[in-house]
Amino acid sequence: MKAWMIKGEHEIELTDLGAQQVSSSCVKIKMLTSSIDTPEVALFNDSGQNLPLIAGRNGVGIVTETGEEVTGFKRGDRVYVRPVSSCGECSLCRSGHKSECEHSYTYGKTENGVLRDFMVVPQSDLILLPPKVSPDEGVFIESVALCIAAIDKLKLEKGEHIVIVGASSVGLILAQVALYYQAVPILVDMRQDRLDLAEKFGIYYTVNAVDTDPVKKIFSLTCGKMAETMAYCLFTNMPVQRAFECLARGGRAAFVGFDDAKINLTFDFMPLFHKALSVCSVTGAEDNYLSAVNMLASKAVDVLPLISKRVKFEEVGDSVKEVASCVTKYITLLVEIDKI
Template sequence: MLGLIINEPGNLELKKFPTSPSLKGDEVKVKLIYGGICGSDIGVFKGKFAHASYPIRPGHELLGTIIEVGSDAKYGVGTKIVVQPNSYCGECDLCLKGKTNICRHKQSLGVNTDGGFAEEFVISSKYVLPIPDEMPDERAVLIEPFAVIVHAFRKVTITKDTSVAVIGCGTEGMLAIALATYLGADITAIDISQEKLDKVKSFGKIKTAHPDEVGDGNFDVVIEAAGAKQSVEQAMHIAGSGGSVVLIGITPEANFPAVRVVRNELTVYGSIIYNFPDDFETTLEYLKQDDFYVEPIISEIIPFKEYERAYEAAVSGKYGKIVLNFKEDGNQ
């Protein structure tokens, strides 16, 4: 079978892998349909993650169909599924508290264990979620990245007219805008890229601004999705008194205005990935709704054999989600 491999940072190639051996226990073999290229895929490709392993097969935003099952698999052949790509032990103190997203023994597909950017891959059925056959593939492939936002939004209350700032209008930022719009929030999207700001206007009545156009203390909730030092620092300043800041993006460090947090009783949340299956199931319910608007998020779907073009587009940062198409006929 064909699949992608990152031999070392910057060195990505398509190669032939041996066919997977016989399945064990609860394992399933999945024929991939779509694979979304995530920011962490780009981070591994660029060598930005100290905890990444090489060589590594990338890919964790995975939609496919089960084509073979082990004796104890939870689901049958023909089931369309998405993948939860972060393992958890279920036994450490954090897992026992229900915090499987920060399991002490977590491993992540495409980062420190082989991912799924191949025609076929094998995974424990513990980490897959069945989805309705009638759900369009273009929506289903967004379940994993959207679950990140669903998890983050659980930390705050967003209802009609809640003033929300979303800093960073990449894929996660656009998904945050999509959910906040659905909930009726009053949204301001902030980004340094005018192209991205123009793109998010398609979500409806969205205010847009460059970072230097936003005043301090204006918002009930601030979602930081850029993962940059400057945007984290800005998030702390534009949250209003009694407001909340949710940090989704990852940056090594930022200056923390402690006096402002204290005097204004700001609440700052860190949020990483999701809890499975709860956040995935909630995400699925949102995406089942015809009026839940996510169409602008995917910029292009590219045949996986054109992986160089796909990664070039994803690395450029000029687009929304870039998706690799693993269907045999190459058609959407």
């Protein structure tokens, strides 16, 4: 079995792991697709504390062998490797906040990841993909699930406005999920090509902050009321302060992104206090994986146009270096590991 291993800070190498035994409750899968994004870059930039570790957080594969106690999966099934698993027993897990569990493990962060040709995984970490979800679409499951978690945490109601700051892959998915929930997304970014893509997804309110003042525009779109909710997606150029100005008094805001993003955000808290805003963070997918699979299967969310580059398995090392030099260069970089 071959794997892309991060061996030290800024050191990535294709490593031969030899054969791996399939224990009784595990499943062997041939990997089909994965992606290179902020989690892979975070590991590549790691100072060494978690290394060496195989990279890759999101991946889809096909079952090639099952342990004798495995039920529910058979050879030929297409599966998504659930990237984060929580303990299910701590107080946070029991109160329904599994993504905040301190005992969780994450592929490509605390455990060897999915960027390999074959892997052996406990069956509890696998999600069966319906035929309508392709291996390319499958790598977006966690992002869709994160966006569902954001909608839940913001308590977004039908007909409410949600200002989404940042047309990253998460921002572009969140806008579609908001439409599905019959809310009114207003997407703000400074890259016209990303906003044009949003319009193709049916997002009818987009604001290019290069030539339009987002606060004035949102004032006019909401007839002076301003927005009830706002989601600040990481890796956007718009200052946080400005994003909060888009909210109405008593508005709800969320910072949305995976917890391995490294970014410095500073802002003045007093306007939050004066406008009685509530703010939360959304860093994980909670238990929304199956809902995300359903949204992809029913085509409520279109993710394929978010793939801005495809690379082969052999090219992963160079591609990780390329993405690390500019995280926002691609919306999503898809790795084609193998075909069915």
